[in-house]
Amino acid sequence: MADFEDITGWRDELEAFEKTEEGRAFFAGNKRYRGVKMPYENVVQMVDLIFADEELHEALKKGIWWTAYTEEHDLEPHQEEFWELNPIEAHDTLIAFKRWYLMKAPVPFDDSNLIVAIWLATDIEEGKLTSLRIGQAKDFIKEHYPLYVAFAGETE
Numbered sequence: 739m740a741d742f743e744d745i746t747g748w749r750d751e752l753e754a755f756e757k758t759e760e761g762r763a764f765f766a767g768n769k770r771y772r773g774v775k776m777p778y779e780n781v782v783q784m785v786d787l788i789f790a791d792e793e794l795h796e797a798l799k800k801g802i803w804w805t806a807y808t809e810e811h812d813l814e815p816h817q818e819e820f821w822e823l824n825p826i827e828a829h830d831t832l833i834a835f836k837r838w839y840l841m842k843a844p845v846p847f848d849d850s851n852l853i854v855a856i857w858l859a860t861d862i863e864e865g866k867l868t869s870l871r872i873g874q875a876k877d878f879i880k881e882h883y884p885l886y887v888a889f890a891g892e893t894e
Contacts, residue, residue, distance in 0.1 A: 748835065765837070775885070776851045776886060776887055778887055781870065785858055785870055788859045801828050804828070836852040836855075854886035858883070861878075
């Protein structure tokens with residue numbers, strides 16, 4: 739079982755793993771899990787980790803700011819301002835964290851499915867949810883993200 743109590747050094751751990759044969763095979767092989775829903779418990783854990791780590795939380799907030807800014811200013815990728823202000827490092831941080839979590843978590847799912855944890859962290863940060871640990875959160879997830887999250891006892 740992976741240790742998620744202290745994630746200090748997660749980025750270095752991921753980079754080292756990606757350079758190994760095992761790491762390359764692992765990430766290539768996980769594509770077979772496309773479409774597998776992420777267990778609710780892992781979603782909660784990943785969201786908790788994002789909020790507990792300053793770098794990850796800041797990256798999340800920059801992404802939220804960026805989405806709001808592009809909508810408010812009607813920016814498109816072909817515009818120079820789009821690329822001048824785009825917090826690419828924040829996006830890259832969250833992508834790397836998803837890959838690290840996939841490497842550490844003992845469940846079979848593809849990193850494309852991990853985006854739901856970032857979406858839910860965004861929902862919490864924006865005040866659409868107060869926590870994933872309340873009953874209403876499951877209803878919210880079932881309504882907004884039914885293709886991405888599996889709950890214990892459910893059949894897919």
